[in-house]
Amino acid sequence: MCVRNVPIFNHLTEEEMNEVFEKVESRSYEKDDHLYMAGDPKDSLFVLHRGKVRIYRLNEEGKEQLIRVLLPGDFTGELALFGGEKLHDSYAEIVQDSRVCEISKADLYGLLKEYPDIGIKIIERFSTRLNEVEQQATNIALMNSEERLIEYIRTHVDDEDFLRLKMTKKDLSSYLSMQPETLTRIFKKLEADGMIGKIDNRTYQVLDYSIL
Structure with a gap:
């Protein structure tokens, strides 16, 4: 079942989960597809069941700024519940073949009325995400590139x-607001300084605990 292992639904009973499932449209997406693009209407909640999705914006020069990467159990589109802008201002790109649960705004409102705990779970996750976004904006404003990577x-x-990267280094450099070459240089510097050790291209071990 698409919603069974999703944190905002897994507290429900089997009967309640079946009711949720009746309102869910489960879709498969291939790599490079989009759940939505900037300018599309905000009218659904998307919950990732399997795969990986990257959320990004384009600045005025057309440069990507990665916002976050969705892993199974994560969701996007929740701002449709809170009013405000009616159109997406970001892109949700499929990174690898994915299975996504989609719930329309109208159906989700109905579920929230019947099962308020779902709304509480969404708000809790959204609050955590908002704190992360605010902290990231602060880091970009106040820290240099090396400090931002160390903080990450x-x-x-x-x-x-161990640091196990869940995104490509290109995406990580975008997320940390630096050039890929800068990220590579700083990783190598931290290795040379004995602060981290490289296991493979996605895995590093912290050797100097002062950075923690």
Whole structure:
């Protein structure tokens, strides 16, 4: 079932989950497809069941700014619930073949009235995401490139002191608002300084705990 392992729904009983599933349209997308593009109407909540999706904006020069990467259980389109702008100002691109649960705004409102806990879960996740966006904006404004990468490592390292990148380095450089060449140079500098050790292109181990 598309919604079974999704955090905003998995607290429901089997019967309640079946009712949600009746309102869900499950769709498959191929790499390079889009869930939505800037200018499309905000009229659905999209919940990623399988795959990976990147959310990004284009600035006035047409340069991409990565906002976040969706992994299974994540969702996008929730701003349709809170009014405001009626059109998307970002793009949701499929990074790898994906399965997505789509719930229309009207159906979601009905579910929220019947199961208020769903709304609470959405608000909790949205609040966390908003805090992350605000912190990221602060980091970009106040930190240099090396400080931003170190802060990213500090906040994304796992319990075993490994940084396991869930996005490409090109996307990471966009997320951290720096050129890919700058990101590569800083990674190499941190390795040379003995602060991190490279396991593979997506995995690093923290060696100097002062950065944590």
